[in-house]
Amino acid sequence: MAVTKADNQYLDIEERVNKIFSPERGSMQFCPVKDILGHFADKWSIFTILALGKREKLRFNELKEMVEGISQRMLTVTLRSLEENGLVERKMYQEIPPRVEYWLTPLGRSLLEKILELASWSSMNMEAIVEARNKFAAKK
Amino acid sequence: MAVTKADNQYLDIEERVNKIFSPERGSMQFCPVKDILGHFADKWSIFTILALGKREKLRFNELKEMVEGISQRMLTVTLRSLEENGLVERKMYQEIPPRVEYWLTPLGRSLLEKILELASWSSMNMEAIVEARNKFAAKK
């Protein structure tokens, strides 16, 4: 039986996915990749990383201005999480009033690249998605 | 004053981000890109898309098996959302017992590519992240 190009397409994807989530890299019960993906797959992390990408360093309130709609609490929580995962560094100056600076680590900058591509995809396909939504709503 | 290569790096990123979230593409108050990004930036959508990528078509319970830990409810909710946004198509056969098939649209497949890169990044940088977490925990 011939193996078509189309068949190979799915086998290829399956192979890539399986490689990423391979058992050697963690049990199925606690997969580190799932854990890591789950950690950054939220809008505040994504928008915070995008904001941090714009400058070399940023202060807390500068970030709060740039990440629209984020509360002080969620910015704190998000930054701590990013710091904990090695994507962001934080430096506090012992001055009055206090000054705190945040910036992306090289690891953070490498993730930024992927997030930019995702954001770019959203931007490019916006019309198609809005159209799909309207079509879906009309069917109901 | 000389503009260094490093300076240009941040200006470049800022330009790219601003272009993606440009005002012409939606007001700051309701930015479609933010809306769209927010929609797919959750783990169930991401893992469901990855699972769908593995095959041409999949039935509901096949998907439920593949997306580990997902409940029937969340799979339904996630699939409806993906369908609503034009990433997934659904076909129901009027048989008994009923059979329903889901598959990625071309739009969905293009997003899959970006998600694969994100997942791949997670996989590649797993060790660095775990190390960062340990270092962070030790500092406390």
Added chain:
DNA sequence: CCGTATCCGAAATGATACTG
């Protein structure tokens, strides 16, 4: 088999007040 409907507890997030 593939859902929907409902309820409920847990977790995420916002609002507000307070502090070094």
Added chain:
DNA sequence: CAGTATCATTTCGGATACGG
């Protein structure tokens, strides 16, 4: 300025029961 602490609210998600 840059948080922390607390409380209120909303949202998420699991469990269960039922239906086409």
